[in-house]
Amino acid sequence: MVVGLKRLAREFKCVFIDTYAYLQDSRNAFDYMDSTFSGKSSMHPKEVMNLWIGDIIYNVLFPRSLKILHGQPEPTVLGVYDATTNPNGMQNGWNELSGYRKPAYWLDNGTVKLMGVLYGGTITTGTTLFKLPFTIGTATFLNVGTRGGGGVLLVSTDGTIKVEKLLPPDTGTQWISLEGASYKLNRNLATLP
Incomplete structure (x- = not known):
């Protein structure tokens, strides 16, 4: 599935971020993800995880080389x-x-x-x-x-x-x-x- 999504991202010239690969294991993520499935697993990010995902997006849009070039x-x-x-x-x-x-x-x-x-x-x-x-x-x-x-x-x-x-x-x-x-x-x- 990820391969297909990456192919579509290239075709439509957009960014695909695989947050599932980033999160790894949602069974122990109750402190930064909401609790679903009778408390056995988590699905959606809470505020702090949204900041982490936002940081990933920021670093994709503004890579280190671009930040250095513009004096950040x-x-x-x-x-x-x-x-x-x-x-x-x-x-x-x-x-x-x-x-x-x-x-x-x-x-x-x-x-x-x-x-x-x-x-x-x-x-x-x-x-x-x-x-x-x-x-x-x-x-x-x-x-x-x-x-x-x-x-x-x-x-x-x-x-x-x-x-x-x-x-x-x-x-x-x-x-x-x-x-x-x-x-x-x-x-x-x-x-x-």
């Missing part, structure tokens, strides 16, 4: 915290979720944009997830998607991103999707060390 900044990958080599990395047990975009940030026309999925760290209020450079810190909150359904992160003026409130997942390990999260810089609040 490259995201800076967070990586794991190390006091010497990576002071802005993920902390307190948070890591990238395998199979998804790496957690990263970039600055675009005065807006800090985030992407990627964090996985497996401490979810207590006040826990530091990662720290951005102090030059792009501000005082604001970010709404994010989580395995539990949603949450709020606190962005501090020194660039520290902390847990404000995360809905706990019913089962499994917590993850946080940074896809679509962004905030405007407020230069009046920036502090220098």
